[in-house]
Every structure is written in structure tokens, then in C-alpha cells.
Amino acid sequence: MHCRSCHDCTARGFAICAALDETELRELAQLSRHVRFESGATVFAQANIATSFFSVHAGTLRLYKLLPDSRRQIVGFALPGDFLGLPGLPHHEFSADAVGRVTLCQFPKESFATFAEKRPQLLRRMVELAGHELARAQEHMVLLGRRSAEEKIASFLIGWRDRLSGIGRGGEILPLPMKRLDIADHLGLTIETVSRTFSKLERDGVIQIFASGVVLLDTPRAEALSAGVS
Amino acid sequence: MHCRSCHDCTARGFAICAALDETELRELAQLSRHVRFESGATVFAQANIATSFFSVHAGTLRLYKLLPDSRRQIVGFALPGDFLGLPGLPHHEFSADAVGRVTLCQFPKESFATFAEKRPQLLRRMVELAGHELARAQEHMVLLGRRSAEEKIASFLIGWRDRLSGIGRGGEILPLPMKRLDIADHLGLTIETVSRTFSKLERDGVIQIFASGVVLLDTPRAEALSAGVS
DNA sequence: CGTCAGGTTGACGCGTCTCAAAGTGGGTGG
DNA sequence: CCACCCACTTTGAGACGCGTCAACCTGACG
Numbered sequence: 001m002h003c004r005s006c007h008d009c010t011a012r013g014f015a016i017c018a019a020l021d022e023t024e025l026r027e028l029a030q031l032s033r034h035v036r037f038e039s040g041a042t043v044f045a046q047a048n049i050a051t052s053f054f055s056v057h058a059g060t061l062r063l064y065k066l067l068p069d070s071r072r073q074i075v076g077f078a079l080p081g082d083f084l085g086l087p088g089l090p091h092h093e094f095s096a097d098a099v100g101r102v103t104l105c106q107f108p109k110e111s112f113a114t115f116a117e118k119r120p121q122l123l124r125r126m127v128e129l130a131g132h133e134l135a136r137a138q139e140h141m142v143l144l145g146r147r148s149a150e151e152k153i154a155s156f157l158i159g160w161r162d163r164l165s166g167i168g169r170g171g172e173i174l175p176l177p178m179k180r181l182d183i184a185d186h187l188g189l190t191i192e193t194v195s196r197t198f199s200k201l202e203r204d205g206v207i208q209i210f211a212s213g214v215v216l217l218d219t220p221r222a223e224a225l226s227a228g229v230s
Numbered sequence: 231m232h233c234r235s236c237h238d239c240t241a242r243g244f245a246i247c248a249a250l251d252e253t254e255l256r257e258l259a260q261l262s263r264h265v266r267f268e269s270g271a272t273v274f275a276q277a278n279i280a281t282s283f284f285s286v287h288a289g290t291l292r293l294y295k296l297l298p299d300s301r302r303q304i305v306g307f308a309l310p311g312d313f314l315g316l317p318g319l320p321h322h323e324f325s326a327d328a329v330g331r332v333t334l335c336q337f338p339k340e341s342f343a344t345f346a347e348k349r350p351q352l353l354r355r356m357v358e359l360a361g362h363e364l365a366r367a368q369e370h371m372v373l374l375g376r377r378s379a380e381e382k383i384a385s386f387l388i389g390w391r392d393r394l395s396g397i398g399r400g401g402e403i404l405p406l407p408m409k410r411l412d413i414a415d416h417l418g419l420t421i422e423t424v425s426r427t428f429s430k431l432e433r434d435g436v437i438q439i440f441a442s443g444v445v446l447l448d449t450p451r452a453e454a455l456s457a458g459v460s
Numbered sequence: 461c462g463t464c465a466g467g468t469t470g471a472c473g474c475g476t477c478t479c480a481a482a483g484t485g486g487g488t489g490g
Numbered sequence: 491c492c493a494c495c496c497a498c499t500t501t502g503a504g505a506c507g508c509g510t511c512a513a514c515c516t517g518a519c520g
Contacts, residue, residue, distance in 0.1 A: 067377075086364065126353075145303045230299065425469080465516105468515070472509105473511100480502085
């Protein structure tokens, strides 16, 4: 189950590993285990003590927080190259579970911290990744606080397209591995509103809906909605 | 205008400086300028090229993003000890302006990066701060996406109280230096709803409103609302 | 005393939620 | 191969929370 080699890892270029040279990479690989989760499985849960960090190798995860009455907010989706876990916080801040099959590199928190401690480029890379994550979170706050349902869906689609193309998964059809309920809980909507808005965008010729995703027919219109130009 | 000494800086304990020893602190002080902004002044603006990092010394800033049609989302308020600026991103991701008078330590991006490059404890501290920031952002997403107006206001008050007490500014009266419009744009509400909700909480005996802030009369009730237990 | 920014309150409308029902497709067992 | 089930999605009708628009209040300042 261990990764054949980090050398030809498909997530190599985007992950923290990008900051390491050959020797360090082999050393880090010693610390890591390659783990796999089936669709729907929980990788870790909010408020549990964090004993490991993870780097996503393949697949999609939903990261979410729950309120006591079971309202859910999906704070993000993790894709290959994303790093999960925050040094300096003892507990997991959110839960993570697999959307479809997922594989991850798992690092014991302690030994990873020791490894990173003396490697400024790795730490810099982590600051950088955290910064990108933070920027995405802030952009998402604008979406949640100040956008209409239609703008939310359009923004989500455009943002998802850009993230996928950023890791070399761009294509004609935009795959949406997550369910409508996941999208709703990500955008602060209900499942019905998500469904209705998808339908409206299809009626208006902006998208075409398939079982596995959508095709952007009128990209400029979608981008305009996404930017908030009414 | 330069800080008398970092040694007796009131924000010392919470800021990135906490990671530095005496020698390093003096070296960093060489790089920094102490700057002051009057109420309402803009420290930097979204999408401008970032040439400096900042560490808040005193006062409160609002950090916000604007949509083209001038809808605004305040992504957070910065307090003493907070670090502004993200290594790895060339542009400012949001605008920042002073809420009341503010003083900051300003570091030229280049020289700060050079200084940090070889100091793992500083980098670790930055990862840590970024992590805390990210955790706050995710908590705020829950608020924006899944909470009612009353819960939003209660959460905001409780969160603000906790942040202030975290930097030694706790007290009977909870000062709110920002305007109603700022609170509205932070919580994804309108100014009228904020005002109405404040009034309702006061009618219900949860808070008492003053010109400069509020007093929490029924803290358990406020915390319950904040936690989302109906 | 007038002005002005900020805050409060009320009446009404709209966008989204809620509740309900029907449609779709994939999987399983007869 | 069909019948059935189940999870998921779509669609509709009505309710409701919050936004919109407008009026009024308050205190600071000249």
C-alpha cells in the first residue's frame, strides 16, 4: 500500500513536497504511510486530537464543521496537493471525509514537526500554502455573506474549474464528484435552492447538466455572475 | 515616531516577535518603521502590490473585500499582535483601514523575507499564526453560511470578547469601536437587521447597549446563542 | 439653532427556506 | 430480464426571515 515512489507522485508538484530535494524527499517518505479511504469514510473528526498531518495524493475530501443541532458548513474541498492539519493547534478544527475514493500521505505529527523544524524551505512552503488557503477562505466569506444564490453557484463552478485546471485536471466537462447536499452546505444554501439554481442556469443556456458534472456553455456569463457584475 | 523599544512593546507577547530572542529583536527593529494612521485611513488596498508586511501595535483595523458593485464583506478585524500580509502572494488580498487611531510596525517585504528565511522559529510562528487565522476564518464561514441574525450577533459579541481578553483587554464593558455598518458587513447582514437584533437582545435582557459598546448581562444565554443551541 | 453622520424603528416585498410530492437512475434479488 | 427499492434530484406551493425603503431620533459640532 506504500507509494511506489514519491519521485513519480502525481501530486508532487503542488504539495509541500515541492519544497524538498531528493534526499529530504526520501527521508520524509520514511516517516509517511500511504493510506486509502473509501467513499464516505471519515478521515478525522472535528475536535478530536490531531495525531497526524496529511497530504492529499488522489481524490476529493469534504472539510466541514457541524453545529450542535447538526447544521453543517463545508468549509472547503481538499484536492491532490492540499495539506491537512495545522501545526500549533492540538485538535482538528474540522472533520474530513472522502468524496469518492481517496488516497493520502499520512505523517505522524511529532516526527513531521521534528523533520520540518530544521528545514526553512519546507516551513516557507507551509506558510505559503496556509496563505493560499486563507485567501480562498476569505474569498469564500464574500460568497457566503454577500452573494445571491445564482452568484454563489456560478462562483463555485468557476472556482472549481480553476482549481482543477490548476492541478492539471482541466477539461471540457467539469466533474462534480460531490452531491447537491454537499454543494448546498458549502454555499450556505439548501439542496432545493441549489437544484433550482442549476436548473435555471441550464434553462438560461449557461451550463449543461450531466450526471457526473456540468459543461460551461456560456463561460463569460458564468464569470460575470461569479465576479458579481449582476 | 519610532517605537521607543521593542522590549516594552505592549503587543510583544502575541505578535510574531514572540518567536525572537533579544539579538534578533534588535535586528528586526532595524528593518521596521513605526507608522500611524488616523481613523478611517486606508493602510493598503485590495489588489495593490504588497511591498510591506505589518504587525499591529495598537488599535483596530477592518479588513475587507469589495465586489464591483460595492457590496462589501469585512473578512475580519485586526487587533494588536496580528500580522498582515501573506508571503507568497504578490498582491494584497483585501483592503485594510483604521477603525479609530492605529499604530503598526511596517516591514519591507523583501528584507523581512530575507530576515525570516534563516529563522525557523520565526517561520514556525508564522505558520502558527496563519493556522489560527485560518481556524477563525473557518469558524466565520459557519456563521455566515448557517446562522440566523440573532446567532450571528451573539457569536460576534462572544468572539470579540474572547479575542480582547486574549490580549489582556477583557473587562466589564465590551468596547465596540466599529460602526453598525461594519458589523453588518462582517456578519452578512444589513445595518437595519443589526440594529434590530441589538435591540431585541437588549429587550430580552441579554445585553445592555452603550455608545461605546455593550455589557453582557446574560452571558450563558449569549454563549448558548453563539454555540447554536437554538 | 441648523446640520450631519450614525442609529433606531416601522411597513412592506422578495429571495430563500420549508414542506410535500413526484421523477430518475443504479443496484439487488427474484 | 423485470420488479422493486433506495438514495438522490427536481419541481411546486406557501411561509418566513431578512432586505429595502422611508421616516424619525439622537448627539456632536459649528
